[in-house]
Amino acid sequence: IAFDWSGSVESSTSSNSLFDSGLGLFATLNSEGQIITSGTDFESGVNRSDILNSIIPNNLDNIISVKIGRHHAVALTSYGEVFVWTGSNSYGQSNIPVGLSDVISIAAGRYFSLALKSDGTVVAWGRNSEGQTNVPAGLTDVVAIDAGFRHSLALKSDGTVVAWGDNSEGQTNVPAGLTDVIEIDGGTWHSIALTSNSEIFVWGETSVHGENNI
DSSP: OEEOTTSSEEOEEETTEEEEEETTEEEEEOTTSOEEEEEOOTTTOOOHHHHHHHTOOTTOOSEEEEEEOSSEEEEEETTSOEEEEESOOTTSTTOOOTTOOOEEEEEEOSSEEEEEETTSOEEEEEOOTTSTTOOOTTOOOEEEEEEOSSEEEEEETTSOEEEEEOOTTSTTOOOTTOOOEEEEEEOSSEEEEEETTSOEEEEEOOSSSOTTOO
């Protein structure tokens, strides 16, 4: 179980059922491989789920992961293909980079998306207001990714964490000496890391909504 950037809970309950959420919107991958969205946008009060459900691509199959951002949803197939659909493409969040393939993991932020490729590199697209899609030059050996509200996280094979994007609350200031990380999570204005000895590190804004109450 992990906390996503909207402050709600993200959980994978089985190999064929997956949930993700963002600002009151929820996406579910059921046992038949169907994607269903529900909920109401916290910011606008509009039922965005009707819009997202109405435009889910017809050719989706073999889906293994689904993530939801502000007005967009991202799906990953077992073939390493990425699909995006959105009620608004005002920030290019549905403009998947040409030639993107061999993807093994995806993440969705407020108006942007991340993809981790099998070669350990990261690709990002969508809104770049705070540098959240500016993947650091030379970033390789990545084994996991996550997206916060306007910042991005990558976990490397050596157990270290790289962060970029919005740092208004210190959410990309990875604690000095942080190593042996096995899991990462991006919150609204904070970041979380779990180490192999079960220690949890939180940095960024950790006082407004009790994010440091672990």
